[in-house]
Amino acid sequence: MKRHALSAAILCGTTSLSATAALADLNLYCSAQEEWCQIMEKSFEEATGIDVAMTRxxxxxxxAQVQAEASNPKGDVWWxxxxxxxxxxxxxxxxxxxxxxxRDQLHPWAIAQAESAGDKTIGIYSGALGFGYNSEMLEKAGLPAPACWEDLTKPEYKGMVQMANPNSSGTAYTTLASMVQMFGEDGGFDYMKRLHANINQYTKSGSAPIKAAGQGxxxxGIVFMHDAVATTVAGFPxxxxxxxEGTGYEIGSMSIIKGARNMDEAKAFYDWALTKEAQDLALxxxxxxxxxxxxxxxxxxxPDLATLKLIDYDFKKYGSSDERKRLLSKWDTEVSTLPQ
Incomplete structure (x- = not known):
């Protein structure tokens, strides 16, 4: 009864829930940008009176954390x-x-994400992979503007490209999986090896490379295109x-952690996070x-996804445990150990 009352209040736009304000905290694991995580945390607290402990x-x-905590879950929702x-x-x-x-208010691709996972996750946003460059640095160096994935492997960009580590970053794993799907496994790994020769750093966070590019x-920086756009909007060149050649894309997702200690609050957040009001916070x-x-x-x-040359990204295959582990192990062995 408590869960249904809370969900109904949220869906009706109620902002004062005195009856539920004393409920236990919600432990939110957030994998979006820090500012977005913070505004989601604050806005949900304001909408419901539920205190949120957020980890970004x-x-x-x-x-890796959810996996490590499986026998004693500490998080409730992963957003x-x-x-x-x-x-x-x-x-x-x-x-x-x-x-x-x-669910009836969502795009078909969000629902397809849920159906492919037995309703254990759902799509909350989508974005295409790409890269961004610092136009001022490019002009000073007298270099041509890169337009293709292949351009990033050219010798004139040696030591000038940055991407995240696919073991820690979903952005970088999407990059690896996209290259394999676009060029075949042999061609994809050949590309990653040639790209490695130009990489100056593998960062932990997927958005860090474009922030570094913005700051010179x-x-x-290889990132999702929306992160590059955000850096430009923030005033960087x-x-x-x-x-x-085309590119892969992501369906950013949300999941309730199995064995969550605060299951009612987790479902309330889940419902709220799918509302127009919550999703409008992104901008x-x-x-x-x-x-x-x-x-x-x-x-x-x-970025207008309808105008982009997107590959038919196989989320089921490349989101599977065995395939992800296999590709990461192969990248660790065959790519990351190469000299630069």
């Missing part, structure tokens, strides 16, 4: 981050099936590139993903 980590790190580790967590029975009453610490923190609620606000600065 990359999707790969959060998946944000690329869908592949969410799908892996679902496959390993680390997350809880749940069908939200908000690297010329090129970053140009966003949709690679000419307040310059998060330019395509949101899963069909009524959510859109920005003309956001």
């Amino acid at each position: 980590k990359s999707s790969g790190e959060t998946y 944000g981050g690329t869908g592949d580790p969410h799908l892996q967590a679902a496959e390993e029975d680390l997350t809880e099936p749940y069908v939200s009453p908000m 610490e690297t010329l090129i 970053v140009v966003t590139v949709a690679p000419c 307040q923190v310059n998060a330019f993903q395509v949101m899963s609620n069909v009524n959510a606000a859109k920005s003309d600065k956001a």
Whole structure:
């Protein structure tokens, strides 16, 4: 009864829930950008009176934490981050099936994500992979503007490209999986090896490379295009590139952790996070993903996925536990150990 009353109040837009204000805290694991995590935490607290303890980590790190805590779960909801580790967590029975009453307001791709995982996760946003470069640095160096994935392997960009480590970052794992799908496994790993020769650093966070590019610490950062756009909007001289060969994309996801100590509150957050009101918060923190609620606000600065050359990304295969582990092990052995 408590769960249904709470969910109903949220869906009706109630902002004062005195009867539930004294409920136990909600432990939120967040894998989106820090500012977005913070506004989600604060806004849910304001909407419900439920205190939220939020931890922000990359999707790969959060998946590892959920896995490590399986026998004694400490988190309740995992919100944000690329869908592949969410799908892996679902496959390993680390997350809880749940069908939200908000489901009829979502885009088909968000629902397809849920159906592929037995309703143990759901799509909350989508975004295409690409890269960005610092236009001022490029001009000073007298270099041509990169337009394709292949350009990033050219010798003139040696030591000027940055991406995250696919073991910790969902963005970087999406990059690895995209190259394998675009070029075949042999061709994809050949590409990653040639790219490795130009990498100056593998970061922990997926968005860190474009922040470094914006600040002039690297010329090129491989990221989701919406993160590059956000860096430009923040005032940095970053140009966003949709690679000419085509590119992969993500379906950012949300999951309830199996054995959550605060299950009622977890489901309440889940329902709230799928509302137009919650998803409209993205634009307040310059998060330019395509949101899963069909009524959510859109920005003309956001990449238009309909105009991009997107691959038919196989989320089921590349989100599977065995395939992810295999690709990461192969990358660790064959790519990361190479000299630069």
